[in-house]
Amino acid sequence: MSSPITVPQVARSITTSIPGPKSVALQKRYGEYVSAGVGQLMPIFADHASGSTITDVDGNRFIDLAAGIAVTGVGNAAxxxxxxxxxxxxxxxxxxxxxxxxxxxxxxxxxxxxxxxxxxxxxxxxxxxxxxxxxxxxxxxxxxxxxxxxxxxxxxxxxxxxxxxxxxxxxxxxxxxxxxxxxxxxxxxxxxxxxxxxxxxxxxxxxxxxxxxxxxxxxxxxxxxxxxxxxxxxxxxxxxxxxxxxxxxxxxxxxxxxxxxxxxxxxxxxxxxxxxxxxxxxxxxxxxxxxxxxxxxxxxxxxxxxxxxxxxxxxxxxxxxxxxxxxxxxxxxxxxxxxRGLADRAQHIGELVTRSLGELVGTVDTVAQIRGLGAMQAVEFVKPGTMEPNKALVGRIVADCQQAGLIILSCGINGNVIRLLPPLVITDEELTEALDTLKEIIVRNSAR
Ligand SMILES: Cc1ncc(COP(=O)(O)O)c(C=O)c1O
Missing domain, CATH: 3.40.640.10 (Type I PLP-dependent aspartate aminotransferase-like (Major domain))
Structure with missing residues (x-):
């Protein structure tokens, strides 16, 4: 990432380079003992988690927008x-x-x-x-x-x-x-x-x-x-x-x-x-x-x-x-x-996401659509002025999000979609911090 993200870190806390030294050391052993077929999205190793944040072995705290692929809806380690x-x-x-x-x-x-x-x-x-x-x-x-x-x-x-x-x-x-x-x-x-x-x-x-x-x-x-x-x-x-x-x-x-x-x-x-x-x-x-x-x-x-x-x-x-x-x-x-009425909470999360990321539709020419139901929302990216899927852009956005302290997943048959699956217990403050960070990253990368 060229220059640091301007959104203040409150829920997040990134204090080392990403990956930090302990994750780098673990990655060496991973390379030696874990099948390459397993795949790996994040370069960091998780140590502990609470609700909507995951802390890595180097003490960096990430906002979780993946919930272990829609698993920890009630929060991690509830x-x-x-x-x-x-x-x-x-x-x-x-x-x-x-x-x-x-x-x-x-x-x-x-x-x-x-x-x-x-x-x-x-x-x-x-x-x-x-x-x-x-x-x-x-x-x-x-x-x-x-x-x-x-x-x-x-x-x-x-x-x-x-x-x-x-x-x-x-x-x-x-x-x-x-x-x-x-x-x-x-x-x-x-x-x-x-x-x-x-x-x-x-x-x-x-x-x-x-x-x-x-x-x-x-x-x-x-x-x-x-x-x-x-x-x-x-x-x-x-x-x-x-x-x-x-x-x-x-x-x-x-x-x-x-x-x-x-x-x-x-x-x-x-x-x-x-x-x-x-x-x-x-x-x-x-x-x-x-x-x-x-x-x-x-x-x-x-x-x-x-x-x-x-x-x-x-x-x-x-x-x-x-x-x-x-x-x-x-x-x-x-x-x-x-x-906790988590179905209603998911509706609320969906409204916050569409209100926030909806600003990108029509203003950022790589954003084709924001869509989803409840707390299952996604952004589909295209090459400017076309409907051609933009997988490369999604790759850059995901990589920058990791550096900025967000855990985020892509999806789509063409790999050109970013999906948001936060734990349903994420607070409005945590979600807003994550969305503001993501928006900044999308805008920067789309202008490149
Ligand atoms: C709709 C759907 N069906 C099936 C599966 C497979 O589940 P598992 O990975 O637990 O085997 C998934 C996993 O992402 C899924 O999203």
Whole structure:
């Protein structure tokens, strides 16, 4: 970065070069022992965190605009979550739920039934990761319908396992060299109002995708259609009104299950408990993970009871799924979402972000759009005077943000989108400091 950022550091505190000497030393050992395939965005190593800030091993404090990719919605190391983890770990570390059940698992399933959309009997299975939840949703849909084809959306991200790679669009880094992929997965266009030519006519965009499904597969072969209510890794793309509703309606008319992947958008992130609510969706199956666990690994498939019960005992689950400590953490996290009204808080964060960054639209010629739902907001960057994605600019902005004390992520099929996913407990002051810093960095880099 040419000259220092002018926004005063209050929540942030950057006192060494970035990376600092202790991070540099750790990086050497990382290079020696950690697979290069893991990837690394930040050059710094975290030491501890609290709420919306993360402090590195050199004592530098960063404002967290990533929440560990939408995980620590209730804040990092939230005292209520930490206490629940500590108490449960001392009481019951593991049994395997299928061997010796325990109450925490049942309690989490009850919370999932309560908060997911749809006023009908629901049941859940608990797992460990988002990809594992998606894998299981596909298994359940195939078992229930007796059909095998799965419809996914272009630009979707569903995970890194073999099946979920096949369901994910982007080759680099997620798929290249990792084939052969699982068969019977078909991708159709998702609504992308900025770019797909249908604008805000979501029903027309859906009809085009439905025509493609009928042409490529035929509805009688389709077990399920799966879509993110807002595409996460794909660029925080909010579909036009009518798109998901039309797909859902077509699914129901044709014996196809509708699966909503709310792994990134769910649990208050979008400004509602689930982003499906914006589109009046009551999915047959819903996949969740990330924020559910308050930082501990846990995921779930929740769905209509008759669908969830169509699977033979032992057909789904696993050794660790719904581990007691993860369940205790999830119950504490969901309790905080309820008691602190974090869905409303996410709405407020979204308003602050759009008010602040909205100033850039029409004044900075690299900014194509600010979009999102609730505390899931993004900026799409283009080359000036064109709609050509500007990935290089995003790379410079992310690098400068790190130097200035912000933890921030990019996304988008073309890598030209900056996404904001702060913990939902971020204070207005912390968020304003972060947004003012980001704006300064965007303006500087766009002028280069
Ligand atoms: C929508 C969506 N589905 C699935 C996944 C995969 O989750 P995990 O990385 O826990 O396997 C992600 C992760 O970012 C996601 O955003």
């Amino acid at each position: 005292p209520e979550v930490v206490k629940a983890i500590q108490e449960e770990a001392a009481k019951l570390t593991h049994t395997n739920f299928a061997t010796t059940p325990y109450a925490g698992y049942v309690d989490v399933c009850e919370k999932l039934a309560e908060h997911t959309p749809g006023d009908f009997p629901k049941k859940s299975v608990l797992l460990n990761s988002g990809a594992e939840a998606v894998e299981n949703a596909v298994k359940i849909a195939r078992r229930y319908t007796g059909r095998s084809a799965i419809i996914v959306m272009e630009n979707a991200f569903h995970g890194r396992t073999n099946l979920t790679m096949a369901m994910t669009t982007k080759s680099m880094p997620y798929k290249r060299g990792f084939g052969a992929f699982a068969p019977d997965i078909y991708a159709v266009p998702y609504s992308y109002p900025l770019r797909d030519g249908f604008g805000e006519d979501g029903a027309a965009a859906a009809r085009a995708s439905i025509d493609k499904i009928e042409l490529l597969v035929g509805h009688e072969n389709v077990a399920a259609i799966i879509a993110e209510p807002v595409q996460g890794e794909g660029g925080f793309v909010v579909p036009a009104k009518g798109f998901l509703t039309t797909l859902n309606q077509w699914a129901h008319e044709n014996g196809v299950l509708y699966i909503s992947d709310e792994i990134q958008a769910g649990f208050c992130r979008s400004g509602k408990w689930f982003a499906s609510e914006y589109f009046d969706l009551e999915p047959d199956l819903i996949t969740t993970a990330k924020a559910l666990g308050g930082g501990m690994p846990i995921s779930a498939v929740t769905g209509r009871a008759e669908i969830m019960d169509s699977v033979q005992p032992g057909g789904i689950g696993g050794t660790y799924g719904g581990n007691p400590v993860s369940c205790a953490s999830a119950l504490a996290a969901v309790g905080l979402m309820e008691s």
